[in-house]
Amino acid sequence: MQMAAAKEAVAGAPLLTVNNIEVIYDHVILVLKGVSLEVPEGGVVALLGANGAGKTTTLKAISNLLRTERGEVTKGSIEFQGARVDSLSPNDLVKRGVIQVMEGRHCFEHLTVEENLLTGAYTRGGKRAEIDRDLQMVYGYFPRLKERRNAQAGYTSGGEQQMTAIGRALMSRPKMILLDEPSMGLAPQLVEEIFDIVKRLNQQEGVSILLAEQNTNIALKFATYGYILENGRVVMDGDAETLGSNEDVKEFYLGLSAGGRKSYRDVKHYKRRKRWLA
């Protein structure tokens, strides 16, 4: 964890600290086995790993959506802006500025795009003028949503739904967005577009981002720091460039390798051995 410490010294105190958490579903299924990570103020941090590695669970532990799925943080602590938040309800967390954009978009299908966006401002009460201003801000970032504002969200395209979901989260005026798999099921071009907007949000609105992503390539391009999860543990972390140039990462997650293509069997064996060690 020296690298994390070094990082912290550069970017100031971390906004979010996840300290050695363990998550158990249904009282028996151990999903996270001691995950620690930090997100600095204004940072974009990527959480990488394969299916079932524990990325979504980590995000849900932070946003506390775990409880509705009978999951529970049994060890460790989660701190946001220096205060423990592990027992806060999602409603309280959104009020404090932590909001999750769930995997698979989860738009409110029967509401129009604009109504979807407005639900994001629920926790802010009835401050009409401010909310209108933010609505225009969201339309500024996502001009496509403005065109489709009166369409039922269920009938918009996957990309538009992803934009709606991100825009909806923005309407809560978050300090930090937990972004789960925004690239899922979208065309590569659209993925680029969405990531570009997310980057601009990060730079212009100062929203910190914790991104869970299977698409390692694009995630490392936009993030400044990354953690690699495997089997409910952090197996590696580092600056985006460091991770991107690491031979193992290249081989397992980016599909590149120094020695040309290897046979699938070799890779599989190697990978298995590595897993046991990790």
Next chain:
Amino acid sequence: MGVLNEFFVLPFLDIAEAPLFFIEVIIGGLSAGVMYSLVALGFVLIFKASGVFNFAQGVLALFAALTLVGIMEWGVPAPVALLLTAAVMVGLAFAVERLVLRPLVNQEHIILFMSTIGLAYFLEGLGDTLWGSNVKKLDIGIPEQSFEIGGVLLNQFELVAAATAGTLVAVLAVFFHYTRVGRALRAVADDHQAALSVGIPLKTIWVIVWSVAGIVALVAGIMWGSKSGVQFSLSLIALKALPVLILGGFTSVPGAIVGGLIIGVGEKIGEVYWGPALGGAIENWFAYVLALMFLVFRPQGLFGEKIIERV
């Protein structure tokens, strides 16, 4: 020939012969329909906000009416008793959220549905225990004189019922579409978890929606109770609300009203004019047959939300 004659000729001759009577039949049907609509409204509310068919809605109306009568029997004046009963219904909403809904968050709809069946039996028993099981008279001073306009007989009670239903629908429609909480209710109906993720507190939302449904049930209970006495059979009007919902669509407030009116008018006309041909008692099954036809040809009802499926 005789059969065809009875079905397709005689009823229309009857209508042509006595148009004023025909109008009276329609008005009778409309007023019955309004009563169905009032019950159906409560169902729509809870269905919209939680996707759950609330089996206890009829019992809720009975319970509300029983409570109102019970409180009035203590000698409390009607307006105060109304407020107290409304308060009881809100209290009930809190209890339902805490004891029934909260432990079942994120469960299948069918499980929530079954829990409302349990709730129905519980409330029925509770009502009986608290207020007794004999038929009671409810009179909160709704005028019931009949009068004539242009040869058509009208009843003031029917007009009051219609006005009440109309007001309720207008208020609810505005509430659902133009307020923050109304929007949140619809959001919860669409996707519990997503609603939770944007910070909508499910507990509060459920308390609100059950409170509103409880108060709508109170209104329905008052109307039905004043008309036919407060008794156990009141809880069975829920059965009549079911076809109304299928017709109007489970998610549409105006649909509940239109569906109720269509069924009310349909069954009265059927009874009066086609009764001789079919042997009477049409009122008892007309609604269900109509609902069945809707299920086959337009399962989302007249105004219901289509189930969106992207391919």
